[in-house]
Amino acid sequence: MKQLPLVFEAPKRGKPPKHWFDLDIDERREAVVAMGLPKFRADQISRQVFDRLEDDAEQFTDLPAAIRGELGEQLFPNLLTHVQQQTADAGRTVKTLWRLHDATLLESVLMRYPSRSTLCISSQAGCGMACPFCATGQGGLKRNLSQAEITAQVLAADQALASGAIPGTTGRLNNIVFMGMGEPLANYNAVLGAIRTMLEPSPNGFGMSARGITVSTVGLVPRIQQLMDEGLPLTLALSLHAPVDELRDELVPINTRWPVDEVVDAVWNYAEKTKRRVSIEYAMMRDINDSVEQAEELARLLKRRGDWGWVHVNLIPLNPTPGSKWTASRKSDERAFIDTLERRGVPVTLRDTRGSEIDGACGQLAAAAV
Ligand code: SF4
Known part of the structure; x- marks a missing residue:
């Protein structure tokens, strides 16, 4: 590739x-x-x-x-034009493809659970971080989204929930995860401006809780430090995917700039200062990063930074993209990896794969009309 x-x-x-x-x-x-x-x-x-x-x-x-x-x-030009919608999970997961004013495409995914609703939001059209296993990364970066284009995704989701179009209880969005297209910290000002509108109480914003907003990053260390100084208890998720530099250089190329130790130090500092537990996102790739030895390495890496209260590991079954050599781990390897982390006391969860049948799970948002 x-x-x-x-x-x-x-x-x-x-x-x-x-x-x-x-x-x-x-x-x-x-x-x-x-x-x-x-x-x-x-x-x-x-x-x-x-x-x-x-x-x-x-x-x-x-x-x-x-x-x-x-x-x-x-002041109210149309920002998002609905292109198409795909649903899964009995209509409770909805992926929407939007066209922007300049024909750029972007996607967001709305997931309704029994007691909450989560929107996976895009911060850029495409992504410039070039992670080779990720569909979004393969298309490259088209452009940054404006603050309004990010915020408009939230309004559209709240409108969809309020309309009753999505099965489940009524109510507003509870959670936003910046895990759609793009690296949010590479579009820092627009993302922070949109987050401030999400947090601002009525009548000037959506009145959401900072704890319900997760910013996911591949590890732009100076921006992590800047986010830490904002004084907002946002949840930070680090897409780590590998516990050592040699492998992470390949899977997450930004690692050549800010290596594993430096980025884990940065998120540990974030947890210390904000008192918010950091999520470590780890996409499980068959025979690449899913061995027991790598689980041991991951536990050692995270343990060095203190006790386990500061961190939670989210294992993500990889959604293979067509033509990619990276594919999902075997169930037995997944289990052995989890067992190894648990034996070492590392808090770990295997994430559910809602939306995978509509390419709406992590690393699959490629904004292609079908
Ligand atoms: S995994 Fe995230 S950071 Fe990497 S290319 Fe995909 S969208 Fe960008």
């Missing part, structure tokens, strides 16, 4: 249109004043959006009808 180059800087493509979701609270007030409206209209508009989940300005019935058209054009 061809070795893809690592890409840090997203190519500049047509800038997405400005949207309410790109603005913070002060900027929203300035924007309505610039349209000749009093400041209090900004709160009214936010209430429509975040409380009523309405983003069609023509439906903002508490605003004068004469201004709704201009408001829609200036």
